[in-house]
Amino acid sequence: MIRHRFLKASILLVISAVAASCDKESSNSPGFDRGPLLENLGVNIIVPAYDSLARRAARLEEAAIEFTETRNEQTLGKLRDAWLSAYVAFQHCGYFNFGPADNLIFNASVNTYPISRIKIDDNISSGSYDLNAISSNSAKGFAALDYLLYGENPDAENVVELFDSDDEASARRQYLLDVVEDLRARCDAVYERWSPAGDNYLGTFVSLTGNDVGSATGMLLNGAIQYCESDVRDGKIGIPLGVRSLNVPIPANCEALYAQQSILLAVESIKGLQNLYLGKGKTDGVGFDDYLTALNARHNGDALASVIASQIDLALTKIAAIPEPYSETVEQNPDPAMAAYQELQKLVVLLKADMMSALGILITYQDNDGD
Amino acid sequence: MTAISLHSRLVNALRSAWYEPTPIAPLVTFRIVFGLMMAISVVRFWANGWIREFYIEPEVHFTYYGFEWVTAPGPVGMYALFGIMLASAIGIMLGWRYRLSAALFFLSFTYVELIDKTYYLNHYYFVSLVALLLCFVPANRAFSLDMLRKPTLAAGEVPAWSVTILKLQLAIVYIYAGIAKLNAEWLLDAMPLRIWLPAQSHLPVIGGFLSTAFAAYAFSWMGALYDLTIVFFLLNARTRPWAYIAVIGFHMITWMLFPIGMFPFIMILSTLIFFSPTFHTRLLERLAAVLRLRLNTIPRPDTSNTTKILPVPRIITGFMAVFIVIQVLAPWRYLLYPGDLFWTEQGYRFSWRVMLMEKAGYVVFHVEDPITGKRWDVMPGDYLTPIQEKMMSTQPDMILQFAHFLEEKYRAEGMNDAIVRAEAYVTLNGRGSRLFIDDQVDLTQERDGFRHKKWIVDLNQ
Numbered sequence: 001m002i003r004h005r006f007l008k009a010s011i012l013l014v015i016s017a018v019a020a021s022c023d024k025e026s027s028n029s030p031g032f033d034r035g036p037l038l039e040n041l042g043v044n045i046i047v048p049a050y051d052s053l054a055r056r057a058a059r060l061e062e063a064a065i066e067f068t069e070t071r072n073e074q075t076l077g078k079l080r081d082a083w084l085s086a087y088v089a090f091q092h093c094g095y096f097n098f099g100p101a102d103n104l105i106f107n108a109s110v111n112t113y114p115i116s117r118i119k120i121d122d123n124i125s126s127g128s129y130d131l132n133a134i135s136s137n138s139a140k141g142f143a144a145l146d147y148l149l150y151g152e153n154p155d156a157e158n159v160v161e162l163f164d165s166d167d168e169a170s171a172r173r174q175y176l177l178d179v180v181e182d183l184r185a186r187c188d189a190v191y192e193r194w195s196p197a198g199d200n201y202l203g204t205f206v207s208l209t210g211n212d213v214g215s216a217t218g219m220l221l222n223g224a225i226q227y228c229e230s231d232v233r234d235g236k237i238g239i240p241l242g243v244r245s246l247n248v249p250i251p252a253n254c255e256a257l258y259a260q261q262s263i264l265l266a267v268e269s270i271k272g273l274q275n276l277y278l279g280k281g282k283t284d285g286v287g288f289d290d291y292l293t294a295l296n297a298r299h300n301g302d303a304l305a306s307v308i309a310s311q312i313d314l315a316l317t318k319i320a321a322i323p324e325p326y327s328e329t330v331e332q333n334p335d336p337a338m339a340a341y342q343e344l345q346k347l348v349v350l351l352k353a354d355m356m357s358a359l360g361i362l363i364t365y366q367d368n369d370g371d
Numbered sequence: 372m373t374a375i376s377l378h379s380r381l382v383n384a385l386r387s388a389w390y391e392p393t394p395i396a397p398l399v400t401f402r403i404v405f406g407l408m409m410a411i412s413v414v415r416f417w418a419n420g421w422i423r424e425f426y427i428e429p430e431v432h433f434t435y436y437g438f439e440w441v442t443a444p445g446p447v448g449m450y451a452l453f454g455i456m457l458a459s460a461i462g463i464m465l466g467w468r469y470r471l472s473a474a475l476f477f478l479s480f481t482y483v484e485l486i487d488k489t490y491y492l493n494h495y496y497f498v499s500l501v502a503l504l505l506c507f508v509p510a511n512r513a514f515s516l517d518m519l520r521k522p523t524l525a526a527g528e529v530p531a532w533s534v535t536i537l538k539l540q541l542a543i544v545y546i547y548a549g550i551a552k553l554n555a556e557w558l559l560d561a562m563p564l565r566i567w568l569p570a571q572s573h574l575p576v577i578g579g580f581l582s583t584a585f586a587a588y589a590f591s592w593m594g595a596l597y598d599l600t601i602v603f604f605l606l607n608a609r610t611r612p613w614a615y616i617a618v619i620g621f622h623m624i625t626w627m628l629f630p631i632g633m634f635p636f637i638m639i640l641s642t643l644i645f646f647s648p649t650f651h652t653r654l655l656e657r658l659a660a661v662l663r664l665r666l667n668t669i670p671r672p673d674t675s676n677t678t679k680i681l682p683v684p685r686i687i688t689g690f691m692a693v694f695i696v697i698q699v700l701a702p703w704r705y706l707l708y709p710g711d712l713f714w715t716e717q718g719y720r721f722s723w724r725v726m727l728m729e730k731a732g733y734v735v736f737h738v739e740d741p742i743t744g745k746r747w748d749v750m751p752g753d754y755l756t757p758i759q760e761k762m763m764s765t766q767p768d769m770i771l772q773f774a775h776f777l778e779e780k781y782r783a784e785g786m787n788d789a790i791v792r793a794e795a796y797v798t799l800n801g802r803g804s805r806l807f808i809d810d811q812v813d814l815t816q817e818r819d820g821f822r823h824k825k826w827i828v829d830l831n832q
Contacts, residue, residue: 212630245745246740298801357730357801367633367779
């Protein structure tokens, strides 16, 4: 009987304690429905981003055909603009490195850099190459076009000559067309996979509302943060700066090395991250900031949602302050780049530790007893 | 009640719990379900590809202090170890070469656990402890293949210690898990459940409820109450059926909400040991009927012949006493260290601290060549798997181990005495991420050990 009384007393104690603590707490964490978040991310951000990339890649192909047919500085200029425009569009898509992009190995097959000049030159000379081979990733994509359209001597007259009257001009034109076609086809393919009119991965994505590794939030965030770490912080800024190579700068590893547009692309890529985080596409919808706000996640007294938003802004400002061409900056004036790198580092900590922790997203399938 | 009669009652209770004969049936059920669950666990681990992912693919492993000699034996060796584990688990279940099976299972399982602390789970520790106990208890004296081999083994009764020790083991797990929950963050802030439960808001029916603060508080308090009291309700025959329903309910809820693996099922089946011998005898008879076993597999307790009762060697009683005392003391060792236990994790493992904290971190290593003064960054992800990186980033001893791994790596490349500093940020139970390790300290100059790690930054600094 004593135990029964103890049990009843304990239950009463618990209920009253819980009720007491609830009075002031219950307003703090209303439920957050991940459905609308996924809907907005998919419909308003991911699919339009891939759509825009596919359209710009198609315009790039048209410009390339026009240039190979009518080779002059004007058509080259148009081609270069179309290339940069598509490259900028890609910067917004790199984060979606899961699902279709993962299956198609999309990122690596359109934006591997540094490219291999030897491989590209050989491919042009020999005329025999298979752009579908994984080994060809370093001989195609945006970075290969950077080399083809600018190269060592980016002077327009010189580049037109290479495509017009050089010994290998015809082979070079063919290679340009093949690389552009491969790029355009890949951008089409990944869009097709997502598009509701195509394979409708969008529908799958929106339906995976869980919080495990295979859920939409889990896949997206694990992929996006990984991309932010290795492709943005390291790839675009850190590696050329030498942070991974005994502090010896590697200017040749800059993105858009020959066109000298590394910083412009890096800024675009952070804008892509910003849109993803804020849920901003054509309209400003539900984003991770809203999710964190709904969970009332804090960071040392401040709202985590705004701490992350400010850090993205800060990283953006610092990157924009790096002088172009980046390949010269890393050797002659590394301080602004180092400052940007450090802000990116802080951003990665906030995303990978604080945000993932607050959202309760799992990073592996392993058993876990939470210790 | 006088002091003497209390004393003698206590002695009597201890004597009956340890030396008196008790029917073997509960022990036999325990042996069978444990062997079965372990066999299933090994197959599941294998089928998930975890042998390769956890023990073959990683370039480096985080060994336990004092067990640096434990290494992963390569692909063939790893699969052989798991093969032995599977065979011996089946051996335990069937009672075939039982002692050898139990010993092999204990050794292979524990060896694998010691390879890498990344994968430390309290339930793996529990399995190692139980497997060790099974090496000693005579669980094969009924309903076993050993009996067919050697009929003289058959016994309807065993000395009570062999059942008592398993109940004690379970009691330690639950009660210490309960005590661990008696802290301000769990009870007053409902952390980390306030982070984990809302993440389950997509679940049908209960999803909305889980997002409420009420749910987090209710689960926290109920969980603590459950852990602290369940053993006593299981011990009492009158409350036992209700308590067992609570056991099933509690563990099934944790199984639904968290990626907790086999643990809920292991606990649900292990706690059957608290049921009466009559219950177990009937259970086994039914099992025998289902399996169409005609042999007299469960000898009836022979009350007339008390000489058949196995004496308890002093060494066993002594060993079990030490075994229990160590386990009772180990969870308190954290008191010997300054600082916040959850933050420093000094004295955290092997203490039944389950589901207590949401901790995540990020660490970059800054390496400096002392001769040229050149500095660069190393991302641990280049050498570690995602799970290793995640676990390392919040555990100081692992960060230290990785710093030493880097020092050795650079030494092999001809750079003596590389300076390795860690820049680590950790968020604990919803606090914002903050500096975790003193980023000025050259970790290659620090040694692992049981002494306080001064280079952990104070949580509230």
